[in-house]
Amino acid sequence: MSITYPGGFRAAGVPAGLKSTGKPDVALVVNDGPLHNAAAVFTSNRVAAAPVLWSRQVIADGRADAVVLNSGGANACTGPEGFGNTHRTAEVTAELLGISASDVIVCSTGLIGEQLPMDKLLAGVTGAAGSLGRGGGPTAAEAIMTTDSVPKEARYPATADSASEGYAIGGMAKGAGMLAPGLATMLVVLTTDAALDAEALDAALREATRVSFDRTDADGCMSTNDTVVLLASGAAGIAPDQAQFTEALTGVCLDLAAQLINDAEGASHTVAVTTVNAASERDAEVVSRAVARSNLFKTAIFGNDPNWGRVLAAVGTTDAAFEPDRLNVSMNGVQICRDGGIGDSRELVDLTGRDVEVEIDLAAGEARATIWTNDLTHEYVHENSAYSS
Amino acid sequence: MSITYPGGFRAAGVPAGLKSTGKPDVALVVNDGPLHNAAAVFTSNRVAAAPVLWSRQVIADGRADAVVLNSGGANACTGPEGFGNTHRTAEVTAELLGISASDVIVCSTGLIGEQLPMDKLLAGVTGAAGSLGRGGGPTAAEAIMTTDSVPKEARYPATADSASEGYAIGGMAKGAGMLAPGLATMLVVLTTDAALDAEALDAALREATRVSFDRTDADGCMSTNDTVVLLASGAAGIAPDQAQFTEALTGVCLDLAAQLINDAEGASHTVAVTTVNAASERDAEVVSRAVARSNLFKTAIFGNDPNWGRVLAAVGTTDAAFEPDRLNVSMNGVQICRDGGIGDSRELVDLTGRDVEVEIDLAAGEARATIWTNDLTHEYVHENSAYSS
Structure with a gap:
């Protein structure tokens, strides 16, 4: 090892x-x-x-x-x-x-x-x-x-x-x-x-x-x-x-x-953001990264809140190939956004565990990519504000 | 009004x-x-x-x-x-x-x-x-x-x-x-x-x-x-x-x-990030925005820490015209980074007030631009994790 x-x-x-x-x-x-x-x-x-x-x-x-x-x-x-x-x-x-x-x-x-x-x-x-x-x-x-x-x-x-x-x-x-x-x-x-x-x-x-x-x-x-x-x-x-x-x-x-x-600073969740059915691997990576970098998405995950609106808001900032009314989003296997709108109930999503899987379906091709990220927590703010590093 | x-x-x-x-x-x-x-x-x-x-x-x-x-x-x-x-x-x-x-x-x-x-x-x-x-x-x-x-x-x-x-x-x-x-x-x-x-x-x-x-x-x-x-x-x-x-x-x-x-959610500082002596207004804006979006910079400001290394790390992610060894950074008027290296003492910088001014000198031209942002605080994490909005 x-x-x-x-x-x-x-x-x-x-x-x-x-x-x-x-x-x-x-x-x-x-x-x-x-x-x-x-x-x-x-x-x-x-x-x-x-x-x-x-x-x-x-x-x-x-x-x-x-x-x-x-x-x-x-x-x-x-x-x-x-x-x-x-x-x-x-x-x-x-x-x-x-x-x-x-x-x-x-x-x-x-x-x-x-x-x-x-x-x-x-x-x-x-x-x-x-x-x-x-x-x-x-x-x-x-x-x-x-x-x-x-x-x-x-x-x-x-x-x-x-x-x-x-x-x-x-x-x-x-x-x-x-x-x-x-x-x-x-x-x-x-x-x-x-x-x-x-x-x-x-x-x-x-x-x-x-x-x-x-x-x-x-x-x-x-x-x-x-x-x-x-x-x-x-x-x-x-x-x-x-x-x-x-x-x-x-x-x-x-x-x-x-x-x-x-082991990332202060994180309470490990989040895999996977974009599937993208027109290219580059598109899939760009979309996953946009979501992974959204502070609003990251704070929602910290709060165990399956806030798919914040996912779509991040997806919408990219230039990837997709039609807004064909987007699907799942969290931990529950499809909470379907065809760009309201899907299954948010109540069905359990985010209390360490690992969270978010899947964004662009319905634009066959490529996929995962970005691994964390939630944004009080501990992250504390560690990075209290110490010079 | x-x-x-x-x-x-x-x-x-x-x-x-x-x-x-x-x-x-x-x-x-x-x-x-x-x-x-x-x-x-x-x-x-x-x-x-x-x-x-x-x-x-x-x-x-x-x-x-x-x-x-x-x-x-x-x-x-x-x-x-x-x-x-x-x-x-x-x-x-x-x-x-x-x-x-x-x-x-x-x-x-x-x-x-x-x-x-x-x-x-x-x-x-x-x-x-x-x-x-x-x-x-x-x-x-x-x-x-x-x-x-x-x-x-x-x-x-x-x-x-x-x-x-x-x-x-x-x-x-x-x-x-x-x-x-x-x-x-x-x-x-x-x-x-x-x-x-x-x-x-x-x-x-x-x-x-x-x-x-x-x-x-x-x-x-x-x-x-x-x-x-x-x-x-x-x-x-x-x-x-x-x-x-x-x-x-x-x-x-x-x-x-x-x-x-x-009035931004949870903020304890209002930060004006101004880039000066840029080759173009676009360069100045890109650099200021990269710093304004750095969570490490934002948490440092919350902690009243004049961490100019995090400023330079953000500047370095951009494609703006500059030479690393000519960069200068000031916070609230104190030039803590000179020629890409250590400048005046961090101890001289007072960040306890609400308003913080960060100035980045690219030494590459005459253009300038300011991006207004906030620090990243416990309150921001709290407000955005505790409530669906």
């Missing part, structure tokens, strides 16, 4: 004093090979943090030997000094591991607009390098947490007994707020012992993130630091079929995405 | 039992001429309510003799029966006033997805027609309220002593939630005794709403019922200069828009 599950990887997580709680806050993941192929996707936010600017350069040649991550500070909007600090972090990591700084990916998460305490951070990196191990995955997953209440890990095959193709995938993720597409506010490290080149890894990673993290939208807010890295060690000596690998990787990403949305 | 301030208009507001509180809920505004020129703008939501579908047809010929409005039910997503009810409302109003149903604009506001209680509504229309008067403006403004805590009225000239060009403009508005552009969830009736034709009214109205209601964005949620109607009686016998009239009308609209945002 971790990034050290596949062969060829060691990891560590240590407390370096970046978090005031004294919990682990520096993580290190090392690919011992024989291959060092890698791919990564980053936030599309144009205000990108220093570690994102650095890591984009690192990944350009398709090779990465290590990933060093810290919580307790995003190193975003920190100017030349902040970029220098990221560079220095990569250099120190490289020296400790005997590799090149240009093969070290750096990830940071925490408050925007503060410089990192470099003395503490570099001491932490040194400590992490000294405690690397094959069992270090879970501690690394703990070290990247910010407002997460639990660490997030996933793997393929899902259990020791599951059918597999002779290789493994491991993953860890963090992210609880500023969680929206392109990508979510999150850091994700994925590892595999499959033997795939950087181009194959990149293709699989882009497809897997497109239908998982990119469709996770807790609060519509896009981070400056989002990074998803995929490292391949080749230690299994197996070159899987591209389609099969993409499917397995997508499964791991969906598992991690579900864990993120289940 | 009301729609009956200009010559040529009568109005009334009566309780018809649509609201459970027994407060006024049906309003009627009649233009006694001599002119009956009119213009209107409607929600761009594709799921438009029956009264919007009806009123778009009414205004097509540039003439409207009366506006009948109800709170207590939006008549949206109500199918053919709902459209029939709007049609019937216009017919009954027309019979009572001795005019054509095709000159009666209908507006409704309240819960989406419920049929209106037509017996009560038509009795209310009859009552309103019987109590029309030159002093009826304030009661009409009260009758269109939903979750509004106060009625909203404005006029030009602003006071009896203000300079004027010999004509008057009056206005009333409602709207407190589902308040966002294109247009906000609101009903607005504007009256003038100036003698302008429908084309001139339309041009002035579109320009005035573009820089006022269209830039009011309380919660990013667009309504199914938004309508802004402008009626001209010509009773003053004066044909003002188009530019001067547009300016005066814009002033009335800005006044009403400010009243809307000051």
Whole structure:
């Protein structure tokens, strides 16, 4: 259940004093090979943090030997000094591991607009390098947490007994707020012992993130630091079929995405907004996202109110192909809106459970897409107003 | 201070039992001429309510003799029966006033997805027609309220002593939630005794709403019922200069828009997000709106936290022209972000007052635009989760 599950990887997580709680806050993941192929996707936010600017350069040649991550500070909007600090972090990591700084990916998460305490951070990196191990995955997953209440890990095959193709995938993720597409506010490290080149890894990673993290939208807010890295060690000596690998990787990403949305700040409901019978997958995604981002819809769900009028009001803001008088909406299986008007009684809908399924039928085609989101709660307002983060 | 301030208009507001509180809920505004020129703008939501579908047809010929409005039910997503009810409302109003149903604009506001209680509504229309008067403006403004805590009225000239060009403009508005552009969830009736034709009214109205209601964005949620109607009686016998009239009308609209945002559901701060030195007015508006819609920014303001990192994270999601390392952000006059990095101390910013001014400097041109919004509070979550509306 971790990034050290596949062969060829060691990891560590240590407390370096970046978090005031004294919990682990520096993580290190090392690919011992024989291959060092890698791919990564980053936030599309144009205000990108220093570690994102650095890591984009690192990944350009398709090779990465290590990933060093810290919580307790995003190193975003920190100017030349902040970029220098990221560079220095990569250099120190490289020296400790005997590799090149240009093969070290750096990830940071925490408050925007503060410089990192470099003395503490570099001491932490040194400590992490000294405690690397094959069992270090879970501690690394703990070290990247910010407002997460639990660490997030996933793997393929899902259990020791599951059918597999002779290789493994491991993953860890963090992210609880500023969680929206392109990508979510999150850091994700994925590892595999499959033997795939950087181009194959990149293709699989882009497809897997497109239908998982990119469709996770807790609060519509896009981070400056989002990074998803995929490292391949080749230690299994197996070159899987591209389609099969993409499917397995997508499964791991969906598992991690579900864990993120289940742990989103202050949420009391996990909501799957699925649009069906759309003219295109893009239309389905646009409609689901419009609903998932409606604060009125999200507060209604918090209040266990199956307010389908707010769903239709959100659908109506999109340019998707549909006729208003053919729209259908169901919540948890009850069709409360039929042909754009009043359907079955709202009273039949039970929203008291954690999971809510909303289905919007555009009656315009055959495509579908789901966006996973949360309700908007007092706890969300409290967590994001009471603390700078 | 009301729609009956200009010559040529009568109005009334009566309780018809649509609201459970027994407060006024049906309003009627009649233009006694001599002119009956009119213009209107409607929600761009594709799921438009029956009264919007009806009123778009009414205004097509540039003439409207009366506006009948109800709170207590939006008549949206109500199918053919709902459209029939709007049609019937216009017919009954027309019979009572001795005019054509095709000159009666209908507006409704309240819960989406419920049929209106037509017996009560038509009795209310009859009552309103019987109590029309030159002093009826304030009661009409009260009758269109939903979750509004106060009625909203404005006029030009602003006071009896203000300079004027010999004509008057009056206005009333409602709207407190589902308040966002294109247009906000609101009903607005504007009256003038100036003698302008429908084309001139339309041009002035579109320009005035573009820089006022269209830039009011309380919660990013667009309504199914938004309508802004402008009626001209010509009773003053004066044909003002188009530019001067547009300016005066814009002033009335800005006044009403400010009243809307000051009364938005649950808000504890009124926030003006101004983007300056943009390459275009469109860029400035896009950037201001992205910040105004960020839930993380809005919760930070609720917590009196000058969290400029969340401002930059929102700016970075736009396609406006800017370089990240040239961005400046000020809050209430303190420049807390300079050149994309750390500026003056956050400690210097006082956000304890109701009004907050955020200025974002893109350093990319000379255009500017302001979006008016609110903070995201416990009260907003409470009001929108505890009640179906």
